[in-house]
Amino acid sequence: MQNLLTRQRQQYQxxxxxxLSSRKQQLIELKKxxxxxxxxxxxxLDxxxxxxxxxxxxxxxLLPAIAGLNYSVKNLKKWMKPSRRHAGLLLSPASVKxxxxxxGVVxxxxxxxxxxMLSLGPLTAALSAGNRAMIKLSEFTPKTNTVIREVLASVFTEDQVAVFEGEADIASEFTKLNFDHLLFTGSTAVGKHVMRAAADNLTPVTLELGGKSPVIIADDIDLDLAVxxxxxxxxxxxxxxxxxxxxxxIPEGKQQAFIEAYKKAFTKMYPKGVSSKDYSSVVNQRQFKRLRDWMADAQAKGASIIPAHASAIDDLQHRMVTHLIIDTKDDMTLMQEEIFGPLLPIIPYQSLDQAIQYVQARPRPLALYLMSMDPQIQxxxxxxxxxxxxxxxxxxxHVGADDAPFGGVGPSGMGHYHGKExxxxxxxxxxxxxxxxxxxxKLVHPPYGKLVQKIILKTFMR
Known part of the structure; x- marks a missing residue:
């Protein structure tokens, strides 16, 4: 990997x-x-x-990847144009741009x-800015990785865009390389290791992490609409x-109505539960077991779990419908860790201020959702x-807004990308x-104390 990074940097230099034309051509060919x-x-992926x-x-x-490419091609000329800045009277008649x-290499x-999307989206931004890129794909999607390799090899040489696969040891080695910028998408826990690895080279990082993204349902909104x-x-x-x-x-007293509305909406979208062709599996048995373990932990500590459909779990195919969870406690694993799967705790509150305080007291999430038509609450x-x-x-x-930045804050990430950002x-x-x-x-060159220097200081230091 280091040899390829050296080659890419040499070609960049x-x-x-x-x-502009070469960048746009790369983006257009990638889209094709x-x-x-x-x-x-x-x-x-299936x-x-x-x-x-x-x-x-x-x-x-695929849709957001294509949309991002289209948006970048359309706006790239404007983004690349140097921006004129105001030099100010003190620096006149110089110009500032x-x-x-x-x-260099991202x-x-x-x-x-x-x-x-999470490989080609960042790649679109890197190419738009004129860089070369090295991509480390996940070991959990080997068949998809093969197709992504084919897509990229049909457009780029390895000196332009290179792809790597492998387990955690390869990922660790990858993040230790002295890139000119490193973008990582993944968990907060792994993001901390990535930042430590990048620190040895002072490599700037963009960390797209996660966290526990809350939904606040206000008292004014219809529950069917909220669901x-x-x-x-x-x-x-x-x-x-x-x-x-x-x-x-959710406002206290509305939990059961929410559960019924959710079950009704879920059945309308996925009539056969886990057997519905439009419903996706948990990615593998490892992640499926994690979710089952977290449900068992919650039940053992007093939670009640209500599946959104009677056909709720397929152990062999590692599939499960949304499981709604009530009577939660803070010491349950699923209340401490990002769930990343079809489990949904429902927590009652007595006032909106209490709900806000609940969110404020926890690590800042990647996303926040509010269901309310009241402008004051919004x-x-x-x-x-x-x-x-x-x-x-x-x-x-909001993630699909091409003309707006996407990124976390605090434990949910740092930096952002998409579009101009x-x-x-x-x-x-x-x-x-x-x-x-x-x-x-030359007016401020020594020897000091000249009249013009005194005038300058008197004029601008006030």
Whole structure:
């Protein structure tokens, strides 16, 4: 890997500022390659998961990748243009511009839940900014990795974009390389190890992590509508999404009505429960066992668990419907760790202030969802709760906003990408001050105490 990084950096130095046309051509060819291979990507993900809905893949993996490419191609000329800044009277008549320069070689570490979007999305941003890239794919999606390799090899040489696979030891070695920037998507626990590894090289990092993303259901909203807006976010990819609703805060006395509304909506979307063709499996037996263990832990500590459908679990195919969990306690594992699957704790609150305080008292999440039509409540929650991003009366969809940054805060991550913010993340914003034949710098040269220096200090220090 180090040899390939050296090669990529050498090639970058031969062309440190790729032209607009060459960058756009790369993005256009990448888009064509994805579209040519969309059926193979859907089939590969289905095989990696045991069953993954084709539309889950199309909507959540391929569509955002294509949309991001289209948006970047459309706006790249504007992003690349140096921005003129105000020099101020003190520096006149010099001009000041900010030039956006490629960093060099970007490392991208990809998780298993959306291996297409979470590899090609960051790659789109890196290429838009003029960089080369090395990508470490997850060992849990081997068939998908094969197709991604084919897609990238049809467009790029290894000196432009290189792909690696392997277990945790390979990932550890990868994150220790002296990249010009490293983007990691995964758990908070692993993100800490990645940041330590990058620190030895002072490699700047973007960490897209996760956390427990809450849904606050206010008292004013109709429960059927609230469930309609959050259920897709919990059920897509069987809840294996970094911004999936992790738990629900609901006014006291409404838990049972919420459960009935959720079961009704789930049955409408997935009539055959775990046997529904549109419902995806948990990715593997390891993750499935983790979820079963967490349910057992919650039950042993007094929780009640209600499946959203009678056909609730298929152990052989590692599939389970949403399991709604009430009577939770803070010492339960599923109340301490990001769930990342189809378990949904329901927590009653007595007042909105109490619900807000509950969120504030916990690590800042990657996403926050509010279900309320009351403008005052919307303003209060938006201003008082921190999260990487937020939806009001929706879930997940903020991630698809091409013209807005995506990223966490605190334990849910640092930095962001998507759209222009992705371009900026993988660029060096370099300030360039340009002086002509006449310059004012000599006015402040020693010897000090001259009249002009006194005038300057008197004028600008007030």
């Amino acid at each position: 031969l062309n440190p500022m790729p032209s 390659a994805i579209l040519r291979n969309q059926d193979k990507l859907c089939k590969a 095989e990696d998961y045991g069953q993954r809905s084709q539309y889950d893949t199309l909507i959540s993996d 900010v030039h956006y320069q490629p960093l 490392g991208i570490v990809v998780p298993w839940n959306f291996p297409v 309609e807006r959050l259920i897709f976010g919990k059920c897509m990819n069987a809840g294996q999404i970094c911004v999936a609703p992790d738990y629900v805060l 303003k209060q929650v938006t201003e008082q709760c921190h999260a990487g991003g937020m939806c009001i009366n929706e879930s997940l969809l 992705g371009f900026l993340t993988f660029s060096k914003a370099k300030t360039v001050l340009k002086a002509g034949k006449f310059g004012t710098g």
